[in-house]
Amino acid sequence: MNKTSIIIPVYNAENTIYKAVESCLNQTYKNIEIICVNDGSKDNSLNVLEELAKKDSRVKIISQKNQGPGYSRYNGIKEANGKYLMFLDADDWYEPNMVKSMVEALKNNNTDVVICDNNIVETGNLGNLNKVIKNHCSLSFQGYKSANYKDFNRTINNTLWNKIFKIDILKQNNIYYPVKYEYDDKIFILKYLCCIENCYAITDKLYNYVIGNPNSIMGKVFTGTNKRHEFDFLFCFSDFFDWARNQNLPEETVLYIINNQFWASIPFWYKKLSKINKYQMYKHIKNFIKKYKILSKSEYFRNIEQCRNYFEFNNYLNPADKINLSELILSFKNTKDKRHKVITVLGLKIKIKKHGR
Numbered sequence: 001m002n003k004t005s006i007i008i009p010v011y012n013a014e015n016t017i018y019k020a021v022e023s024c025l026n027q028t029y030k031n032i033e034i035i036c037v038n039d040g041s042k043d044n045s046l047n048v049l050e051e052l053a054k055k056d057s058r059v060k061i062i063s064q065k066n067q068g069p070g071y072s073r074y075n076g077i078k079e080a081n082g083k084y085l086m087f088l089d090a091d092d093w094y095e096p097n098m099v100k101s102m103v104e105a106l107k108n109n110n111t112d113v114v115i116c117d118n119n120i121v122e123t124g125n126l127g128n129l130n131k132v133i134k135n136h137c138s139l140s141f142q143g144y145k146s147a148n149y150k151d152f153n154r155t156i157n158n159t160l161w162n163k164i165f166k167i168d169i170l171k172q173n174n175i176y177y178p179v180k181y182e183y184d185d186k187i188f189i190l191k192y193l194c195c196i197e198n199c200y201a202i203t204d205k206l207y208n209y210v211i212g213n214p215n216s217i218m219g220k221v222f223t224g225t226n227k228r229h230e231f232d233f234l235f236c237f238s239d240f241f242d243w244a245r246n247q248n249l250p251e252e253t254v255l256y257i258i259n260n261q262f263w264a265s266i267p268f269w270y271k272k273l274s275k276i277n278k279y280q281m282y283k284h285i286k287n288f289i290k291k292y293k294i295l296s297k298s299e300y301f302r303n304i305e306q307c308r309n310y311f312e313f314n315n316y317l318n319p320a321d322k323i324n325l326s327e328l329i330l331s332f333k334n335t336k337d338k339r340h341k342v343i344t345v346l347g348l349k350i351k352i353k354k355h356g357r
Contacts, residue, residue, distance in 0.1 A: 001031045004099055005082035005167070008036045009072035013090035014044040016210075021052050021059060023093035029100035034059045035076045040066030045090075070184045073160075074177040077170065085167050087160040091210045092121075098206035102164040105202050109144055112196035114164045115156065116206040123212040133211050137162070139201055147199040149190060149257060156199065158186040162207050169195055173247060178239040181232040187240045190261065194244075194253060230277055233269050234284050237262050241292045251294065258298045 006024055010017055017036070024034045036049050038061060046063065053059040062075055073087065084103060088094065098116070105114040117139040139162075140155045147156060169175070173195045178184040244254050266285075273281060289295045 001029070002084060002103070003031045003033060003082040004029065004084040004086060004103060004164070005076075005080035006032055006034050006086045006088055006099075007073055007076035007080065008034065008088045008090055009039055009069040009076070010036050010041060010045050010049065010090045011039040011066065011069070011072075012041050012043045012045060014041075014048055016091040017045055018048050018052065020088055020090050020093050021049070023096075024088065024099075025052075025056050025058065026096055027094065027099045028097050029103060032058055032099060033080070033082060035079055036061050037072035037076050038063045039068065039072045040064065067179070068182070070177055070179045070181060073184075073188075074179050077177055080167060083167060085165045085170065086163070089161055089209075092161065093208050095204075095206045095208070097204075101202060101204055101206055105200050106164055106166075109200045111144065111198050111200040112166060112169060113147075113192065113199045115139065115199060115201045116162050117201075117203050118162055118207040118209045119205045121208055121210045123210055137209060139203065142201045142203050144198065144200050146197060147193065148197060149193040149253060150260075151199075152190055152193050152261065156189070156193065158189050160185050160188070161209065163189075165192060174243070178236055181235045181239070182229045184232075184236055184239075187236045190240060190257065191243055194249060194257075230269075230273060231281065231284060233265055234281070234288070238288070238291075241294075251297075254294055255298060258295060259300065263298065263300045 008017075008020060008024075013020075021034060021036065024032060036052075036059060038046050038049060040063075046061075049059070049061050053061055060079070062072075062079060064071060064075060077085070084106065086099065086102065102114050102116060105111070118137060120134055120137065136157060137159055140157075145151075145155065152158070169192065173191070175188070175191045175195070178187050240257070241254070243249075244257075266281075270278060270281065
């Protein structure tokens with residue numbers, strides 16, 4: 001029975017982490033290690049983890065200063081001693097036979113990754129967002145399938161928690177978790193898919209996924225409230241391009257990903273940016289083109305190359321967002337609550353209260 005490593009990032013999860021870890025300890029598949037990475041929690045999470053570790057030696061605790069779930073998963077992978085790797089979020093939980101079913105499907109079907117179905121647990125109503133997340137997390141096929149990077153986001157989504165990976169493939173191909181940025185699940189799975197040839201999906205609903213929290217990363221992505229990470233989708237691709245270059249990934253593979261993942265993702269994120277940040281995004285993309293010469297070979301490059309200044313680029317993506325130079329330097333805008341006004345000076349936003357309010 002091969003050991004399976006389960007990584008759980010933990011940040012201020014005192015109300016849910018016990019149930020999450022218990023769902024691992026109660027697995028019918030016993031040869032597991034549960035790597036809980038305490039990401040500088042300010043609540044009682046660490047004490048809960050320590051009690052669980054006293055109860056069962058399979059619970060291992062790593063403590064780090066608060067750096068985000070990316071660092072937590074990165075450090076967890078470095079400490080993993082199993083043959084297989086799985087992930088669990090601190091507010092979710094496994095069904096008792098999840099690990100056993102995933103390992104058996106991996107071994108019996110001689111495949112490189114197994115995907116399972118899930119139960120959606122709604123704890124809050126975020127309107128249409130709940131429907132978007134459900135569709136994103138739904139299983140789109142079953143059984144054996146030849147698969148690689150071309151299947152990403154078509155039949156294989158970017159969720160970590162419904163999959164089991166082979167650690168040998170991670171080590172042999174120098175696949176680690178991106179750090180510093182959010183939306184990093186996408187890049188981790190994309191790297192893995194560049195190194196495999198098949199996958200297997202089982203329709204058993206083995207994972208319980210909690211949605212409805214507007215402060216979750218997924219919630220912030222779709223509501224556009226994660227202002228400090230608006231360009232992370234670009235920076236995560238930088239991590240991928242660096243890895244692809246170091247791994248000597250075939251040019252054909254990289255160009256496919258540039259055309260079908262990198263450029264294709266820009267309109268989605270672009271719509272969520274302020275006018276100032278749309279200008280900033282253009283500057284980032286120009287730097288990308290300079291740094292990664294292979295971008296010049298993509299089918300989209302000719303359009304970008306013709307954008308001699310921001311306004312042409314702005315026209316290329318969305319004419320309605322045209323901005324003039326004065327707006328870049330100084331702008332005044334009302335806020336939704338009608339009691340405040342936002343002054344932007346050279347990109348710095350200052351919120352002031354209106355007189356008499």
